[in-house]
Amino acid sequence: MNVLVAGGAGYIGSHTVKRLKEAGHNPVIYDNVGRGHREVIDILKVPAVIADLNDRPKLLAALRDHKIDTVMHFAAYAYVGESVDQPLMYYQNNVATTVNVLDTMKEAGVSRFVFSSTCATYGDPDSIPITEDEKQLPVSPYGRSKLMVEHVLKDLQVGWKDFKFAALRYFNACGCATDGTIGEDHDPETHLIPVILQAILGVKPGITVFGTDYPTKDGTNVRDYIHVDDLADAHILAMEKLDTLKTVFCNLGTGNGFSVKEIIATAEKVTGKKVPVTFGPRRAGDAIALYANPKRAKDLLGWEAKHKNPESIIQSAWNWFKDHPRGYGK
Numbered sequence: 001m002n003v004l005v006a007g008g009a010g011y012i013g014s015h016t017v018k019r020l021k022e023a024g025h026n027p028v029i030y031d032n033v034g035r036g037h038r039e040v041i042d043i044l045k046v047p048a049v050i051a052d053l054n055d056r057p058k059l060l061a062a063l064r065d066h067k068i069d070t071v072m073h074f075a076a077y078a079y080v081g082e083s084v085d086q087p088l089m090y091y092q093n094n095v096a097t098t099v100n101v102l103d104t105m106k107e108a109g110v111s112r113f114v115f116s117s118t119c120a121t122y123g124d125p126d127s128i129p130i131t132e133d134e135k136q137l138p139v140s141p142y143g144r145s146k147l148m149v150e151h152v153l154k155d156l157q158v159g160w161k162d163f164k165f166a167a168l169r170y171f172n173a174c175g176c177a178t179d180g181t182i183g184e185d186h187d188p189e190t191h192l193i194p195v196i197l198q199a200i201l202g203v204k205p206g207i208t209v210f211g212t213d214y215p216t217k218d219g220t221n222v223r224d225y226i227h228v229d230d231l232a233d234a235h236i237l238a239m240e241k242l243d244t245l246k247t248v249f250c251n252l253g254t255g256n257g258f259s260v261k262e263i264i265a266t267a268e269k270v271t272g273k274k275v276p277v278t279f280g281p282r283r284a285g286d287a288i289a290l291y292a293n294p295k296r297a298k299d300l301l302g303w304e305a306k307h308k309n310p311e312s313i314i315q316s317a318w319n320w321f322k323d324h325p326r327g328y329g330k
């Protein structure tokens with residue numbers, strides 16, 4: 001299929017472009033590189049349009065020129081804290097921009113859409129592991145912006161009969177391409193595994209663990225760490241599944257929860273180096289434990305995470321970070 005990957009120069013988008021190419025599809029990156037990396041385009045050697053998704057003539061031309069069948073939409077802002085400080089920026093780029101993408105797709109007659117949603121749409125869940133039937137009460141503008149798009153997608157399907165979509169709710173994306181060619185580079189970096197590895201490499205002074213008195217196995221927060229290649233594979237399966245299904249809502253996680261202390265210990269084992277850690281008080285807004293029930297993705301898409309333990313995930317990230325301690329080209 002010809003796939004427009006909006007946000008394809010970013011972390012998850014770039015890994016999906018790589019997997020799409022390997023699977024014999026034709027990905028086209030569409031990214032304004034505001035938070036992405038031009039280097040990715042050179043490394044992946046795929047057609048790319050460097051433009052904003054709000055540039056309607058350019059987006060329309062990209063959809064038509066490349067005879068796009070499916071849009072995979074990764075482009076968004078994705079910092080919870082930033083969304084609290086600058087909510088309008090989040091509603092603008094995550095909601096209004098997505099509406100523009102969908103409207104332009106409609107004009108071009110492109111009717112298949114795979115959307116990056118998030119476990120943040122669940123807010124504080126009533127029960128874990130989290131199923132897709134959990135109530136969705138997000139606690140940040142970021143989570144709300146993603147939930148709003150889920151509503152837009154459902155509403156759009158009512159009047160646009162050909163429109164098909166998959167909304168994939170990821171848990172904590174992590175890891176890097178196992179061949180070390182592309183990796184994770186956010187600025188600022190807030191994700192646990194990169195921060196740990198950058199602390200080991202001396203790029204960051206150390207890491208702070210927020211809260212050691214949670215009612216979990218060792219007192220620290222528990223999360224579901226899902227390898228970026230597993231996420232990429234799920235997108236491809238979801239896209240293919242839209243041949244027969246009109247609507248897909250799925251969690252993407254391993255179904256296993258690991259604590260912050262377990263991740264630190266695994267990073268020390270993989271790298272053979274000590275992590276400089278400071279223990280601090282709990283941070284407002286951090287849920288105790290979040291992990292997925294991934295059954296629906298298995299039943300619906302035939303997808304299951306291949307990286308089920310943090311060791312292989314951290315090994316893949318270490319392969320990248322030890323050669324790129326400050327990310328692409330820095």
Ligand SMILES: NC(=O)c1ccc[n+]([C@@H]2O[C@H](COP(=O)([O-])OP(=O)(O)OC[C@H]3O[C@@H](n4cnc5c(N)ncnc54)[C@H](O)[C@@H]3O)[C@@H](O)[C@H]2O)c1
Pocket residue numbers: 006007008009010011012013030031032033034035036037051052053054073074075076077078093097116117118119169170171172173174186
């Ligand atoms: N990283 C995670 O753990 C995680 C978890 C759940 C959901 N998500 C979602 O997955 C998606 C990808 O996350 P990521 O970590 O790869 O983010 P990222 O910031 O690395 O990538 C996003 C890309 O989108 C581009 N972009 C943003 N706005 C754009 C616009 N208006 N026009 C053109 N390009 C634009 C950026 O330049 C960047 O390359 C996001 O939608 C995020 O909300 C991420």
